[in-house]
Amino acid sequence: MSDTPHGGFPRFTPAHPPADFGRLVEALRTIQDLAVSTDLPEEQLAAAADQAEKLAAAMAPYVVPEGASPAGRSLELPGRGSLLLMPWTIEKYGPDGVQSTGVFRRYHLGGNAAAHGGTLPLLFDDLFGLIQHGYGRPRSRTAFLHIDYRAVTPLDQQLRVSGHVTKVEGRKTFIEAVLTDLDGKVLAECNSLMVSLLPGQP
Template identity: 80%
Template structure:
């Protein structure tokens, strides 16, 4: 068994501390995502926006690096850890007793009628559960199942709180649960999941 065996086949990622302009870039791109799903541009402005987007893509393309070398996902001080995939939430508590994160669902996450898309909640909880089991000291794991009970409409642009903890450990299995609430404590959704530790070499 190698030194990396607790990580399965995962490499050991290190924390990234990118320069401030990286945070600016990620926030600007998030804003572009919001605007892309909430604007109806006239033809001339649509062509201009497409030209600018293509120019930005061309600027960035020569600098693609392998997984684990980009700051994305490793910039712990940035919302969503600097990853555009993750919801732009901020970790407020991180420890063996649990993890708490706060943030909003933006226009980009709209499902309909002013509410966040139901499919964005599994992403929020799944990411939170990965943080929870890691903070608890468990090895790299994969999600075996994730169950959500939707208790209320998830609003956009309203500060929410997601908080959870480990409930039980059985060998390679880590059971976790979490709640999503409004600032006043109103329950929006609750979730539980099973995380299973990877075997040596597993992906």
Template identity: 65%
Template sequence: MAVDEHYNEHGGFPKFETAKVEPEYGELIEALRRVQDLAVSVDMPADALKAALAQTQQLVATMEPHVVPERKTPAGRVPRLPGRGSLLMLPWTVEKFDADGVRSRGVFRRFHLGGNGAAHGGTLPLLFDDLFGLTQHAYGRPISRTAYLHVNYRKITPLNQPLVVEGHVDKVEGRKTFISATLKNEDGELIADSDALMVQLLPGQQ
């Protein structure tokens, strides 16, 4: 496995360090995810809509004074939380993280609905891309960017059903890391599979 002597020079990428957060942080992220689920699920009358708007504006006012630069926010830096505490990432939990591969488990929620009870097709590349980043990191590869990502949709991706995504490094060629992954249900049925090329950044590249 490679050791990147220029880790801190690649496009300003900070070295990953686990963030220390209060217990309420995880509860806040989960509550915000529930708000996301509800926001795409409800049809409120005017009075309820106005009340929800006022409460949301109050929440914004409470949080806004505490905005910090990217390197200081705990979002995405709390491995024990689903989605590592990031609202952008799917709320999945990493079960395995080592040089042999990365495995994560979770569900697609109502917020991820594409239509007719299925997850939006665009959420799968997000799931796979995040997994590939974790996979190349677990393998010991240097900071890299996704050069391409291909997804094969084998079955409809259901909402609110436990699924497992697992990826591993297939081969390394210089700055290139080739990775593949599968998404399956708990019965082992293949939902989708993906392969990607991650390319190591040169010093100063973003």
């Protein structure tokens, strides 16, 4: 059984993959963007599908357990090398808060050149995990996450998200964060409750 600070989570260590891993992740992100923004003729569509299937087949023999892949553990890469996470770059990390910058890409489109509203909770939730970790709190799960959408969140424009711990009560960590453009215009505000895990709790 794991110790209390990690509940039932295994301990994951940072990964330092070769540069080609970063190239692969960025290429796959671009493919995601193109997959939702192109209308390929039938011949090119078949060729693209063939290439995608060949790549999947080439990678499949190397599947490893959770925590062994560099995805999500590559701290130097945008989004820590995870295709799930927003490809943002951490600029500040510590007990007084976390700040990162990045863009919502075409893949994140909700409509009318704006980011899908459901992508913002993902951005904030990942940020809150980093914030509580930087604050020195034990491994936690999100109990609630409340977002106030203040303005349309644009695609392909550098934005900034920052947040910090506001209060700690036993196993509870309360966090607030804000998403702005680089001129300081508030696009969304969020607050959350993170609850630390009990020993062995998943």
